[in-house]
Amino acid sequence: MSVAAAHVTDSRETRSGARGDWSSLLYVAPFLLIYIVLVVYPLFSGMWLSLHKADFFGERVFVGLENFTRLLADKVFLGTLWNTFYFIVLTVPALAIIGLGLALALNRTTRAAAVLRGVFFSSSVLSVTIVTLLWRVVFIPDGGFIATVLEMFGKPPVAFLSDEDLALPAIAITTIWWCIGLPMMLFLAALQQVPKELYEAAALDNAGRWKTLWSVTLPSIRRTFALVIIIEIVLQFQLFGQAQLMTLGGPNNASRPIVLFIYEVGFNRWDIGYAAAAAQILFGLILMAALAQYFVARRKGEA
Known part of the structure; x- marks a missing residue:
């Protein structure tokens, strides 16, 4: 096999591997989306909310660590x-x-x-x-x-x-x-x-x-x-x-x-x-x- 042919074969294998990685990501994408929406976002949103004085109807006022104090x-x-x-x-x-x-x-x-x-x-x-x-x-x-x-x-x-x-x-x-x-x-x-x-x-x-x-x-x-x-x-x-x-x-x-x-x-x-x-x-x-x-x-x- 010539050097050029070997290079073409390696390139095809690389592209095939990349497509395989993206295909695998598509399989887990729904879970990742649900996990981010239901776990990650509420977690960081709660952390940010804990630094505010807020209720369900009024405006949020940033108070830092006052709530913890x-x-x-x-x-x-x-x-x-x-x-x-x-x-x-x-x-x-x-x-x-x-x-x-x-x-x-x-x-x-x-x-x-x-x-x-x-x-x-x-x-x-x-x-x-x-x-x-x-x-x-x-x-x-x-x-x-x-x-x-x-x-x-x-x-x-x-x-x-x-x-x-x-x-x-x-x-x-x-x-x-x-x-x-x-x-x-x-x-x-x-x-x-x-x-x-x-x-x-x-x-x-x-x-x-x-x-x-x-x-x-x-x-x-x-x-x-x-x-x-x-x-x-x-x-x-x-x-x-x-x-x-x-x-x-x-x-x-x-x-x-x-x-x-x-x-x-x-x-x-x-x-x-x-x-x-x-x-x-x-x-x-x-x-x-x-x-x-x-x-x-x-x-x-x-x-």
Whole structure:
């Protein structure tokens, strides 16, 4: 083949490769367009809005970081931060530990185990409205399930949802019941990937059940355990429906989370610039948790 012919062939291959690259871009263009419209644009628009004093009908006035300064001096907002972190402490460890316990108990090939896995996971597919209605019946002091049980033992009923110290724990119990299916399934998937040779070696060493759990099972699923913790932190930061439907953030703001604060400021008070600033703080907190999840997953891939 002559040099000229080789040059023509290379040029044709280059043009063909370029056309292939553009064709590939056309395939992903609809997704990129939707992603930019629904995610990227709202993200940067919210950041810009947080620097303004604005409502739904008036003009926007640029105020810089004034909204963030107001938030740091707002006792109600600081209270929502405390409530949200307290809620995470109440729910995330419980979801991880109970989910792991259920996965260990149901990691069987029997029909009963399969049925129970479906039962425990079924609560995860219910809407927040149904879940909160069910648990309000459990917690209400006038004829509720817990009140009826206490009455059987001669104890007075407890107004969980009207007590400042018990309202958020009651919402946490509701959330744990509702969300336990996801961590259970993640742990089940991890347990089924543990090599059986490790358990056989532990049996040969006469290791007991607890020794096998601490020395074989938990080290084998430690990455999954970390991922479950981080995923649940990200999810529970977004607490909204349970608090709104069960307590409306009360009593005395004792169960008001950040998302409910954002909703009330933006849609009840129409101070959307202030609400956008609070949303940016929530975004920063979730972003840190998401980055932690990314680094854990990256380490898992390198291991």
